[in-house]
Amino acid sequence: MTYLSEKLKEEKVFKDPVHRYVHVRDRVIWDLIGTKEFQRLRRIKQLGTTFLTFHGAEHSRFNHSLGVYEIVRRIIDDVFSSREEWYWAPRDRLLALCAALLHDLGHGPFSHSFEKVFHFDHETYTQKIILGDTEVHAVLRKVDADFPKDVAEVIAKTHNNQLIISLISSQIDADRMDYLQRDAFYTGVSYGHFDMDRIMRVMRPMEDQVVFKKSGMHAVEDYIMSRYQMYWQVYFHPVTRSAEVILNKILLRAQNLYEQGYRFKHEPKHFYSLFAGEPTLEDYLTLDESIVLYYFHVWQEEDDPILRDLCSRFLNRHLFKYVEFEPSAQEYVKYQELGELFRKIDIDPDYYLVIDSSSDLPYDFYRPGEEGERLPILLLMPDGDLRELSRESEIVDAISGKRRTDHKLYYPLDLLEDEKNDPQTVKKIKELLYRR
Numbered sequence: 001m002t003y004l005s006e007k008l009k010e011e012k013v014f015k016d017p018v019h020r021y022v023h024v025r026d027r028v029i030w031d032l033i034g035t036k037e038f039q040r041l042r043r044i045k046q047l048g049t050t051f052l053t054f055h056g057a058e059h060s061r062f063n064h065s066l067g068v069y070e071i072v073r074r075i076i077d078d079v080f081s082s083r084e085e086w087y088w089a090p091r092d093r094l095l096a097l098c099a100a101l102l103h104d105l106g107h108g109p110f111s112h113s114f115e116k117v118f119h120f121d122h123e124t125y126t127q128k129i130i131l132g133d134t135e136v137h138a139v140l141r142k143v144d145a146d147f148p149k150d151v152a153e154v155i156a157k158t159h160n161n162q163l164i165i166s167l168i169s170s171q172i173d174a175d176r177m178d179y180l181q182r183d184a185f186y187t188g189v190s191y192g193h194f195d196m197d198r199i200m201r202v203m204r205p206m207e208d209q210v211v212f213k214k215s216g217m218h219a220v221e222d223y224i225m226s227r228y229q230m231y232w233q234v235y236f237h238p239v240t241r242s243a244e245v246i247l248n249k250i251l252l253r254a255q256n257l258y259e260q261g262y263r264f265k266h267e268p269k270h271f272y273s274l275f276a277g278e279p280t281l282e283d284y285l286t287l288d289e290s291i292v293l294y295y296f297h298v299w300q301e302e303d304d305p306i307l308r309d310l311c312s313r314f315l316n317r318h319l320f321k322y323v324e325f326e327p328s329a330q331e332y333v334k335y336q337e338l339g340e341l342f343r344k345i346d347i348d349p350d351y352y353l354v355i356d357s358s359s360d361l362p363y364d365f366y367r368p369g370e371e372g373e374r375l376p377i378l379l380l381m382p383d384g385d386l387r388e389l390s391r392e393s394e395i396v397d398a399i400s401g402k403r404r405t406d407h408k409l410y411y412p413l414d415l416l417e418d419e420k421n422d423p424q425t426v427k428k429i430k431e432l433l434y435r436r
């Protein structure tokens with residue numbers, strides 16, 4: 001038997017709170033899970049700083065990756081395979097399973113902040129891990145010489161098998177179906193639930209994408225709505241964003257100090273290649289959230305008051321407060337004025353007065369040529385026609401293509417209220433912040 005189709009003697013199962021069990025029969029999948037690059041995902045939280053708002057949200061990218069794999073496995077093995085016309089060659093099946101399992105492999109610690117401050121993206125590292133000198137690569141390479149490249153291409157959405165790509169990454173895919181339910185479970189919110197079994201039952205594979213039988217439209221609507229609600233209730237929660245603002249500023253401060261030649265008491269060795277530009281694959285893989293939090297701990301003893309304060313805020317959850325911010329010319333003038341006043345009481349506005357914006361597009365119909373072009377969700381009508389979802393569903397039509405953006409201004413109320421500050425300046429600051 002070839003490695004490609006080798007099965008384990010006994011099926012392995014992982015107990016999973018969202019899908020009950022994750023089933024593994026394929027030797028390749030089992031071997032991939034055992035690699036150090038995949039195990040590293042246990043040390044990277046799925047939702048970054050969200051645990052400071054929803055304390056249950058400590059789940060990792062490891063849990064989520066197994067979940068996405070399990071959804072794709074069920075779609076192929078349980079839903080598609082029951083019909084002869086949808087026969088999948090074993091190599092295509094394995095390709096889809098591996099891409100599902102590895103799609104988030106390149107995520108680093110608190111990816112959102114790290115990518116923003118140090119200007120790189122996790123997708124590049126996913127590619128590097130799959131194609132580079134790694135344990136994951138060695139496993140994939142054993143399938144055949146082209147296999148690592150194929151897996152990397154499916155994840156990068158450049159592979160010619162569009163059907164596999166649409167299973168793993170489209171507006172309704174295994175990735176989103178897993179994280180919505182998983183994040184809802186771990187945060188404990190009542191949004192994010194939808195009938196995934198029903199959605200899977202009405203999925204029909206077409207040549208280049210998965211479509212959905214019209215009779216399952218309401219389950220698909222429910223999925224779109226839960227995505228919409230999860231974004232605003234969980235992902236863009238203003239308190240989570242406050243923690244993220246502080247995290248960004250810690251990284252920025254550490255980098256600025258490093259560039260100014262500041263002598264750290266605890267040298268940030270693990271950060272050097274990040275500060276210097278694009279980190280090597282080896283350095284990148286060493287960096288996980290346990291290392292990052294270690295530095296935040298020791299940096300609480302640094303001489304630099306800003307780095308010290310920000311780290312202690314993050315670890316002890318002394319977050320910034322916020323007010324709404326309208327991005328108008330007038331508001332920006334006010335923001336500048338606030339910055340001046342902050343300086344007068346020795347609070348550096350570059351670190352302590354921060355505008356943060358979040359925005360989401362719940363569902364988008366196809367607009368060719370536009371940035372971030374998205375494949376529409378297609379319904380398969382009883383007469384065999386295909387129709388774009390928002391043309392059939394009034395609910396989806398109401399929220400389609402509408403980008404909603406939310407801006408907030410973050411500041412440390414406790415520092416403003418320090419007794420040593422000039423009361424007149426503080427009064428002016430508060431007037432500017434709270435006068436709407």
Ligand code: ZN
Pocket residue numbers: 064068103104175179
């Ligand atoms: Zn994912």
